[in-house]
Amino acid sequence: MSILVVGSVAFDDVTSPSGSVKNILGGAATYFALAASYFTKVRIVAVVGEDFAPEHEQVLTKHGIDTRGLEREPGKTFRWGGSYVDNLNEAKTEFTDLNVFEKFQPRIPHEYADTEFLFLANIDPTLQAAVRLEMDSVRLTGGDTMNYWIHRTPKELAETLKLINILLINDAEVRSIAHDASLPRAARKVLAMGPQALVIKHGEYGATIFFREGAFGVGSHPFRAPALPIDEVKDPTGAGDSFAGGFMGYIASQGEINREVLKRALFYGGVMGSFAVERFGTERLQNLTREQIDARFQVFRELTHLE
């Protein structure tokens, strides 16, 4: 099954303890699409500017990503600059130039009308909802958000959460939406707002999936996947989007949704996140094989597997 991602494509400047890069291809939709492309066919809806060259688009098309939803607008592509020098776990934003992204109005090409799996990357919740409501064919919607929307547009976000089947956010975002410091309690509160499942991304500690009672018929026990201890995290940018790409991409590749598929998806999410951070930008995600991915899946499995 193919999966559609709607979100940002950007050019990033990144500084980390491992060095500094400028103008590298980034954006949530880019990381997601590349990570998911190792599992299934991927379609993308995003907006880029005149500085988005054919070689940038080839990064996507080389991986079989359908770019018919990539809109070109006069002006520059979204640009973001961030630094991880003080804290590898949280970017300090140096600048955000929204450029053509400021007026992004996702338009779904008619060729995408049969999409069954949808991922709404971190954009304005009102746009997320509009995309979802436009697509009758969608069976499963994953979504992301961030503190900016949690604080600025809580009502709109609450409406969008009713349309999202699996929400993927981090610890701080869960606590922030629920106003509760206890992660399991906060998880239940978020699930009561709409999603059937909530994936909490713990960064270097892995991720936990919580289920609403009765969701997907998989039971209500949470499940946790570890993250691989990585010697040198070069660039954490896009780790969460790569996680989402592995997670959603694997689910879309399986077609049916059951507990074992969701558990494996959580592991594949961790695997793709762990690859992403090993190089700056999307470099590592551009140069993988499914064999390397499955080998690391086995390492993750062994990491917590009791006889």
Added chain:
Amino acid sequence: MSILVVGSVAFDDVTSPSGSVKNILGGAATYFALAASYFTKVRIVAVVGEDFAPEHEQVLTKHGIDTRGLEREPGKTFRWGGSYVDNLNEAKTEFTDLNVFEKFQPRIPHEYADTEFLFLANIDPTLQAAVRLEMDSVRLTGGDTMNYWIHRTPKELAETLKLINILLINDAEVRSIAHDASLPRAARKVLAMGPQALVIKHGEYGATIFFREGAFGVGSHPFRAPALPIDEVKDPTGAGDSFAGGFMGYIASQGEINREVLKRALFYGGVMGSFAVERFGTERLQNLTREQIDARFQVFRELTHLE
């Protein structure tokens, strides 16, 4: 096999978002001994004051803990006050009255001379080393330390690390000893200082064990155990010592050390830590059954187990 713990017995005042308690029995050796007592025979060496009443000692003896190494000195027992109101993950120390603990000189009763498993809880590294060197019968030594010693007595600590087979500390302590922000790199540096294995306690995210090449013949791949998401952490005090008690207690109960034993020990550590935080002080650790412990072990196992 019986295990000996050397460390502090204390009376604690604790404030957390769940409430406030005063003068409750605590101390690293107390938490460790109670947690380990569900797996094996436990011996304790510690010092208490005149305010340590028979009912306090009974908390230990009721669990079969051998208290012949409990020394009574004129004066008051060690007292500690801490608050978790702002941060459940780190205590804010309100006061520390060392009292009789200030001049603690561990004396090993001759009845303990056949001890094969030893745990050196967090005390002055010089005392830790002296205890270890005095005990010829010991086959395996576990140990803990804290930032106070890492910064104040790094040389003495380095000597002690040569005598410890398995060091159990948290993320911040590992980074602090190794002067390295990367956990796997820091782990290798700590292992190069002496221990054959390093258990890094991640709090609510579980724990990872790293092995020195060739150690215990178990391979050099790390292993990770999850922690159970707990709805309400009432009192995090002693969670790390309870973890150590479950971990070392299970190892001592098995006699032989292999990879599967160490992996299960890591899970049992997490189980005992998760019980400890459910009530103030040692209350939960005082009222458990091995059946409850094994049931939670299964929950932990299911939490990360792929078919």
